[in-house]
Amino acid sequence: MNTNISIEFFPPQTPEGVEKLRATRAELAKLKPEFFSVTYGAGGSTRERTFAIVREIASEGFDAAPHLSCIGSTRESIREILAEFKATGVHRIVALRGDLPSGMAETGEFRYANELVEFIRAETGSHFSIEVAAYPEWHPQARSPKDDLEAFARKVKAGANSAITQYFYNADAYFHFVDEARALGVDIPIVPGIMPIVGFTKLARFSDACGADLPRWMRKKFESFGDDSDSIRAFGLDLVTELCERLLKGGAPGLHFYSMNQSALTSEICRRLS
Ligand code: FAD
Numbered sequence: 001m002n003t004n005i006s007i008e009f010f011p012p013q014t015p016e017g018v019e020k021l022r023a024t025r026a027e028l029a030k031l032k033p034e035f036f037s038v039t040y041g042a043g044g045s046t047r048e049r050t051f052a053i054v055r056e057i058a059s060e061g062f063d064a065a066p067h068l069s070c071i072g073s074t075r076e077s078i079r080e081i082l083a084e085f086k087a088t089g090v091h092r093i094v095a096l097r098g099d100l101p102s103g104m105a106e107t108g109e110f111r112y113a114n115e116l117v118e119f120i121r122a123e124t125g126s127h128f129s130i131e132v133a134a135y136p137e138w139h140p141q142a143r144s145p146k147d148d149l150e151a152f153a154r155k156v157k158a159g160a161n162s163a164i165t166q167y168f169y170n171a172d173a174y175f176h177f178v179d180e181a182r183a184l185g186v187d188i189p190i191v192p193g194i195m196p197i198v199g200f201t202k203l204a205r206f207s208d209a210c211g212a213d214l215p216r217w218m219r220k221k222f223e224s225f226g227d228d229s230d231s232i233r234a235f236g237l238d239l240v241t242e243l244c245e246r247l248l249k250g251g252a253p254g255l256h257f258y259s260m261n262q263s264a265l266t267s268e269i270c271r272r273l274s
Helices: 015-029 047-059 075-087 113-124 145-157 171-183 200-210 216-224 229-249 264-273
Strands: 005-009 035-038 064-069 092-096 129-134 162-167 190-194 255-258
Touching: 005 015, 015 047, 015 264, 035 047, 035 092, 047 064, 047 075, 064 075, 075 113, 092 113, 113 129, 113 145, 129 145, 145 162, 145 171, 162 255, 171 190, 171 229, 190 229, 200 216, 216 229, 229 255, 229 264
Parallel strands: 005 035, 005 255, 035 064, 064 092, 092 129, 129 162, 162 190, 190 255
Antiparallel strands: none
């Protein structure tokens, strides 16, 4: 497949999970992704586990892109992390604000992701390629679509090289977002985030929380399958493959897969696309 793809993992909590992720990664490596990214719990809750997976990926010879969230962090702690990334051979970071876990007090020195991007550039020059998040259906806390778009443009102005979107199932929302960003002078690649559909109930709950819209026709159809997991899987695969085809045909510069640490669906979608 000629399309540029990247693949996201979360750091497993158990040694069995780490072992399983090795097998998943070996399978997904066959797709020749541009990089594997690894999420980071806001407030530093997964710091060691994220680093451990990043080190493994880098030692296997792949481009590893740790996510780094700044909310609740001090400049000094981010400086230390950047030094550790550099020492590990990391050249790409997904720079985020993050969401503080409930109950954690806001005591950090960063408020928004553009401040983190600025800080990384000030501290490390052009060492890192910086990815930032984009929201075609708007971030749930955004005061307005206009404010959100301007916040996105600020991250780009601060030095982001590329963007990865929140997942979505409305291709038009992505195309509209890209047009509006271009009209504001944003010229970096905006790569759609793709969420393969494993099960519907969990996806619906998660989508409500992160502000991704599940269109009514899609909800109704999934609900009609009840707990028939084969039908859910088959319909989900068709739907996401068609979405990817439409995005690529419409000019999307690549695809970023939220793998959920599983290889089967991402591999199957890429097989169908090629
Ligand atoms: P920002 O770009 O800072 O935006 C956050 C909100 O603040 C938006 O509503 C924006 O409109 C608003 N805003 C920005 N600047 C200003 C300003 N100056 N004044 C007022 N409002 C402003 N979370 C994790 O915890 N770990 C991860 O690893 C992780 N990975 C992710 C990867 C991707 C590709 C995506 C899309 C999201 C990821 N998230 C992750 C979730 C992300 O942390 C949350 O969506 C978070 O709420 C926002 O982070 P951000 O970097 O987009 O924030």
